[in-house]
Amino acid sequence: MENLLYLLSACLLIIGLKMLGSPKTAVRGNAIGAVGMLIAAGVALLLSRDAGGAPLEISREALIAIGVGLAAGTLAGIIASQKVQMTAMPQMVALFNGLGGAASALVATIDLFNKKAGSSVELTLSVPAALSVLIGGVTLTGSAIAFAKLQGLIGGRPLVYPLQKPLNLLLLLGAIASCCWLAAEPLDSTPLYCLAGVAAILGVLSVLPIGGADMPVVISLLNSYSGLAASAAGFVLGNNILIIAGSLVGASGLILTKIMCKAMNRSLANVLFGAFGKAPEGAAEAPATASGGTVKSGSPDDAAMILDSASLVIIVPGYGMAVAQAQHATREMADLLQKNSCEVKYAIHPVAGRMPGHMNVLLAEADVPYDQLYDMDQINSEFSQADVALVIGANDVTNPAAKTDPSSPIYGMPILDVENARTVMVLKRSMNPGFAGVDNELYGRDNTMMIFGDAKETVTRIVSGLKDL
Amino acid sequence: MAELVTALTVFALAVFVGFEVITKVPPTLHTPLMSGSNAISGITLIGAIIVCLVASSTLTLVLGSIAVALATVNVVGGFLVTHRMLAMFKSRKKD
Structure with missing residues (x-):
C-alpha cells in the first residue's frame, strides 16, 4: 500500500515538473508537485514499516521531534518565501538548496548512528551513506558561499591564491579517501567527522574562486548536487521516492547548467576552474576612462x-x-x-x-x-x-x-x-x-x-x- | 545485492525521465523551474521523517528533528517562492 502511494507521489512529482515547463500549466504543475510531496510526507509519517515489514509504532518522542521540525521548517519557509525580493531570488534558491543538501547529509548520518555498534553494515549501504554526506556537505557550504557572494556579504570577485588548483585537487583526493574510509568503517565516528569536515572545506574552496557573474551556473550545479544527495540518502534507506525525486532534480540541474554554460559560450570546466573575472593587477580600483x-x-x-x-x-x-x-x-x-x-x-x-x-x-x-x-x-x-x-x-x-x-x-x-x-x-x-x-x-x-x-x-x-x- | 540492482535501475530510469521532462522548457521559465526542482530536492524530508521514526537515542532524535526542519524549509519555501514567481506571469496574461 505505502509503495503504491509512493508511486503515485513520484508520478505527481514528474507530472508537476513536466507542467512547470510550459507557461500555461506551470502554476498547476507547481501545485501538483506540492501535492505529490505532501502525499509522500504523509505516507512516511503514517505508513512506514520497519526492516521486518511490520508497521512502525510512532513513539511520543519521535512525534514531537517530527512535529517540531515540521512546524519550525514550515514557518521559516513561509516567512522566507514571502519576504524575499524578486531580485534576491537566486540567493534564496541557493539558500534553500544548501538546507536540502544539509538535510540529506544528516539523514545518512543519523541512519549510521541508528545502527547498533557491532552490527554489520554492508557496502551497499555504507557507500551511498558516505556519498550522501560528501555531496550534501559540499552542497551546504558551497551554497552558503554562493549566497554570501550574491548577497554581497563577501566580494563577488573570484578569490585566487597560489597553489589553488593543487590544493583543491588534494582536497578532492582527501574527500575520496575519507569516503572509502567511512564506507569501510561505517560505525566509527572518526571517519564520519573527517568526511563531513573535508566536504565542508571542499564546498567553500571550490566556490570561492568562482566569480560572482558565474554564480548562476554554480547554483544550478549545486541544485543538481542536492538532488543527488537526496538520491544517495534514498539508497541508504532503500526508499524509491527519494531515489526517483532526487535523480529527477539531479538531471534537471545538470540540464540547466549546460544551458547556462552554452549561453556564455564556455565549458563547465572553464567556469569551475577558470577563476573567471580575475581582476588584472592594479586595474581594480581605477575609475578609468574606458580603453x-x-x-x-x-x-x-x-x-x-x-x-x-x-x-x-x-x-x-x-x-x-x-x-x-x-x-x-x-x-x-x-x-x-x-x-x-x-x-x-x-x-x-x-x-x-x-x-x-x-x-x-x-x-x-x-x-x-x-x-x-x-x-x-x-x-x-x-x-x-x-x-x-x-x-x-x-x-x-x-x-x-x-x-x-x-x-x-x-x-x-x-x-x-x-x-x-x-x-x-x-x-x-x-x-x-x-x-x-x-x-x-x-x-x-x-x-x-x-x-x-x-x-x-x-x-x-x-x-x-x-x-x- | 538484488535490492541494490533494483535501486540502481530505478535511479537510472529516473535520470532519463528527468532529462526528457526538462529539455523542452522555454528560457522564460528557467528560474521558476530551478526553484521548483529545488523544492522537489527537499524530498529528503521523507528520509528525515523515517530516520526520526526509528531513532534509537536522544541524539539521533534531535538531529532528526533538525533534518526535518531543514528539509521542510526547502520544500515549503521552494514551492511558495515558485508560486510567487509564476503568479506574476499569470496575472500578466489576463491583461
Whole structure:
C-alpha cells in the first residue's frame, strides 16, 4: 500500500515538473508537485514499516521531534518565501538548496548512528551513506558561499591564491579517501567527522574562486548536487521516492547548467576552474576612462530629447535596473514612447539578471508585455536599425571586448550588439566595472552617451522630460 | 545485492525521465523551474521523517528533528517562492 502511494507521489512529482515547463500549466504543475510531496510526507509519517515489514509504532518522542521540525521548517519557509525580493531570488534558491543538501547529509548520518555498534553494515549501504554526506556537505557550504557572494556579504570577485588548483585537487583526493574510509568503517565516528569536515572545506574552496557573474551556473550545479544527495540518502534507506525525486532534480540541474554554460559560450570546466573575472593587477580600483576613449556623459533631459525623435528604441535591461527598482519607471517610459508612435523592444541576454529567465520574471513583475521581450538571437540584427539602444544597469553583456579582445576574461561570450545602434545610452551608477570585473570599452565610443546616477531616478527624470517636450 | 540492482535501475530510469521532462522548457521559465526542482530536492524530508521514526537515542532524535526542519524549509519555501514567481506571469496574461 505505502509503495503504491509512493508511486503515485513520484508520478505527481514528474507530472508537476513536466507542467512547470510550459507557461500555461506551470502554476498547476507547481501545485501538483506540492501535492505529490505532501502525499509522500504523509505516507512516511503514517505508513512506514520497519526492516521486518511490520508497521512502525510512532513513539511520543519521535512525534514531537517530527512535529517540531515540521512546524519550525514550515514557518521559516513561509516567512522566507514571502519576504524575499524578486531580485534576491537566486540567493534564496541557493539558500534553500544548501538546507536540502544539509538535510540529506544528516539523514545518512543519523541512519549510521541508528545502527547498533557491532552490527554489520554492508557496502551497499555504507557507500551511498558516505556519498550522501560528501555531496550534501559540499552542497551546504558551497551554497552558503554562493549566497554570501550574491548577497554581497563577501566580494563577488573570484578569490585566487597560489597553489589553488593543487590544493583543491588534494582536497578532492582527501574527500575520496575519507569516503572509502567511512564506507569501510561505517560505525566509527572518526571517519564520519573527517568526511563531513573535508566536504565542508571542499564546498567553500571550490566556490570561492568562482566569480560572482558565474554564480548562476554554480547554483544550478549545486541544485543538481542536492538532488543527488537526496538520491544517495534514498539508497541508504532503500526508499524509491527519494531515489526517483532526487535523480529527477539531479538531471534537471545538470540540464540547466549546460544551458547556462552554452549561453556564455564556455565549458563547465572553464567556469569551475577558470577563476573567471580575475581582476588584472592594479586595474581594480581605477575609475578609468574606458580603453583610452573619451567618455561623454549627458543629462536625462538630453536623453529625453533624443528618445522623443526616435522611431525604434531597444531597451537592454540588466540586473542593475532591478536592484534600483527601475523596472516600473522603465515601463512608464516605454508606454510614453509608444504613444509617441515609437516602437519599443526589450533585448534579453540569456544570462541577464542572475539566473536564466530571471530578467523575464523581473519584467513580468513590472507588467511589461510578453511580446515586447526578445531573445538575443532575435534582436541582435535589429540594433543596426535602432535609433537608440538604452542600456539600463547592464554591463558585461554589452561589452564588445567579448568579441574583439582574446585576452578578456569574457572573450567568447555572445553579447548584445548595442554598439550598432545610432545612439547608445548607458544608465549607470559610475564607471566601475560590472559583476565580472571587466572594463567596458563601449563607454568610450563616439556614439555612446553615459547618464550617471541611480537608474530609477534617471528614468523617472527622462519620463518627466518626455512629458514636458 | 538484488535490492541494490533494483535501486540502481530505478535511479537510472529516473535520470532519463528527468532529462526528457526538462529539455523542452522555454528560457522564460528557467528560474521558476530551478526553484521548483529545488523544492522537489527537499524530498529528503521523507528520509528525515523515517530516520526520526526509528531513532534509537536522544541524539539521533534531535538531529532528526533538525533534518526535518531543514528539509521542510526547502520544500515549503521552494514551492511558495515558485508560486510567487509564476503568479506574476499569470496575472500578466489576463491583461
